[in-house]
Amino acid sequence: MKKKIKIKINGKINKIDDKTKLSDLVKNLKVPLKKVAIELNREIVDKKNLNKINLKVNDKIEIVHFIGGG
């Protein structure tokens, strides 16, 4: 069995397989890529490079989009 690691997605702890690619995580979460921006440990990730990033323990991911606001 693959080793599991804890990461934070949008402030909530999630357990995922060690070395999961960011592109796979986003796919599993069914995130509409064209409508979001992604931050990994406070740095913006170029959406073209998601498959080059292997997630590590304690990584903090933020996935944001636009909502109604004044």
Added chain:
Amino acid sequence: MKKDNLIISKKKFNSRLIIGTGKYKSMNECAKAIKISGANIVTVAVRRVNITDKKKPLLMDYIDPKKITYLPNTAGCFNSDEALRTLRLAREIGGWKLVKLEVLGDKKNLFPEMIETLKSTEILTKEGFKVMVYCNDDPLMAKRLENVGAAAIMPLAAPIGSGLGILNKVNIQIIRDQTKLPLIIDAGLGQASDASIAMELGCDGVLVNTAIAKAKKPFEMAKAFKNAVIAGRQSFLSGRIEKKVMGSASSPKKGII
């Protein structure tokens, strides 16, 4: 007649009314109000995606960013770092460079924290953003924002969501007289006539959210604001009469029986 467009950073817009997309009962209601208002620009907020409830409707499914210009804002940010982070993320979503900067200083009155606002305007402008800046109705601060490269000056009429209308017309007039930048009244309007007053003062546009979203009849109010902005602009361009203390009869005296 030359077309009277609102021009911000060389971009032309037909409507001088900008709509905030918060506080509506539903996205449907919001989208319909925008349509009725005729607005070309809407403000939007940047927030976390709900990753557990994927069925939640997305703003972009209701308001097409190809047809309506999204103006990402930094609502809810209380310092420069938060605001910069938010707008950099907004740009990443789809290349948005025209943004609304709003750095708040107090959770109750929601007045802008102008030192942080000024700092952020300068940094964002250097990064290539076109920054429309929510600010106090202080002419000196407005000048400083202009000096660091703001794309538009957006002074409040009154506290956000208060509906009090323009509290300090003199300050708005002074800011109008000192700047050629687009001047847009942002926040605090309560009814359509407030928008007319802003336009008659020579403002280039108004930004309205709560006054429409929380009106008993939002669609009717959206229409009222649309008309009020047009009327106020026409009135401004028509050159009003001088104010006099005494009366001046409208009918000729000659031929009185």
